[in-house]
Amino acid sequence: MRKAGLLLTTVLLLAVLSAGCISGSPGKTSEKEATLTIFHAGSLSIPFQQLENEFSAYAEKNLGVKVKFQDEASGSVEAVRKVTDLHEKADIVATADYTLIPQMLVPNYTDFYVLFATNQIVIAFTNKSRYADEINSTNWYEILAKPGVRFGFSNPNDDPCGYRSVMVMKLADLYYHKPIFETLVEKNTNIYANGTHVYAPKEIQLKTDKIVIRPKETDLTGLVESGSLDYFFIYKSVAEQHNLSYITLPDEINLKDFNKADYYGQVEITLGSTGKTIKAKPIVYGVTVLKDAPNRELALQFLKFLLGEEGKKVFEENHQDFLNPPVAFGNVPDEIKDLVEVKG
Template sequence: MKSGAFFLIILLGLSVVSAGCIGGSPQGKATQTLIVFHAGSLSLPLQQLEKEFSSYAEKNLGVRVTFQDEASGSVKAVRKVTDLGKKADIVAVADYTLIPQLLVPNYTDFYVLFATNEIVIAYTEKSKYANEINSTNWYEILAKPGVTFGFSDPNQDPCGYRSVMVMKLADLYYNKPVFETLVEKNTNIYANGTHIYAPREIEVKGDKLVIRPKETDLTGLVESGSLDYFFIYKSVAEQHHLRYIILPDEINLRDFGKADYYARVSITLGSTGKTIKAKPIVYGVTVLKDAPHRDLALKFLKFLLGENGRKVFMENHQDFLNPPVAFGNVPEELKPLVKVEG
């Protein structure tokens, strides 16, 4: 091959590469990473939704989107922002009240209620008395010698403080000392009437009870057979194909019509000093004021609150509010998707 022809081929090749970059090929698109602090129980639906949004953003917004997810208990997720000064774009929690209590007005000026859940007791066929436990005798089974159970840390995770409030509500519903038998005898968490106190440093007595930072940390222990039962959200039990006991509506924190009944029980958390009343389970989400990629984060939130998000959450066995309910200085692009309150 003559040298002139060789150099012509090289030049043509470079021109094609350059044209591809200028034309906005995937290799030439900017990449932005959204940082999401979220409840552990949101891990699976968020992972699926993030994958779908990444594809949508590349096709429609001209940007490559990656996600840096940090799953934890919701209290811990919020305290990463308020106490540790960590940067995030989105905070999604299993108890929406944490946002107005701890993030408004310094860190955000709006939030959206978007999903619900309920507390169940999950187990496998390997759990002791798996063929005997039901919605009327569960507290007796958990109290049996040799049976182990768990819940997440009330100071870090709403599923934890909801679990202990469920056991106090069980006192009222069954007229039995469920809370004393299962909680007070096994930890330093205690109650005065229907008000529960969770010390900043929770101590576990004996080997009957296991407490972990977030509810999903207990899933593997039950799946492996090293733990018999644990208190968990129904959606997580479904996602992991676990057996579970449906608790009566008077104690499972699912029924909005029983909000006044639930509110008879409350808990003070040593981690925050805040007192929380038992209430129907509602998840909340916000975009922070100083979000590194605020505009893109709002686009993702719009994606979550629309039909895409509703479909993904229903596929992951979690009920979605219709419509989601928003409070505060709600961004204009979200208003068509939500009911604005207050």
């Protein structure tokens, strides 16, 4: 009986081992796993996090892929330079200024790009901010100039929100016929203007403690929320996402009105970080999949998800306007052609 029992145990053990060999290693699933690396503008952080979560569920159900994201938020100029200067690998690059893609990534790193969302510059604050009960769309520059008031914007060399904020203050000169740029920017930093041409030195220096500058615009959010900073120039969508108070600026200076593109274009800025000159223009976001993307096919599926109804819904929920339809340039992939208007 003992021999029979031993024989039965041996047979059962062999059966279990055999099944293990057939089905694969313990703990493994039949699904593939993949990582998508995305370099994107800081102002896209909240909608992209939501979109990534939704795409992960979609991909697991419909594509049989478990997707992980390596998500890196930064100023858009810095995001692009990670690819061009540091030669870091990424699948997708999404910028707050679409022109950075044709200027810096085409043709060596990508051969197409898509314009997909818009925004506007506002001045955000909380009830802790000095003169919070007085500031409005007509006196904002007077409030920012008051003694004791501290305001901020992101570094123009790293971030489109930074160079847009600076150009907004130069456009304010033209609109209000007052030396607003000199009062707010030149007296407090080494950023300067010659007529309507602004220059941002490679190393930004502060002359006073009135202005705070950080690498990307979302870095300033916590400072305002804590009360250590009174005001900052930021995208409307980010102010809404963080439940901040804000004032809107006239359409002639807020960079949202496509009909005022020629008016905005009177002002331009040269960046010390790249040597490139950028004209003020309506705010439009851009996205691309890189030529050498480690997971290019999956990245294109994510882009398709972004440009489709799911992406539009996520951006609408996060208070950011989506282009309808998005506009694509270059060698546009077949996967997204039915979701975009192809130009050029």
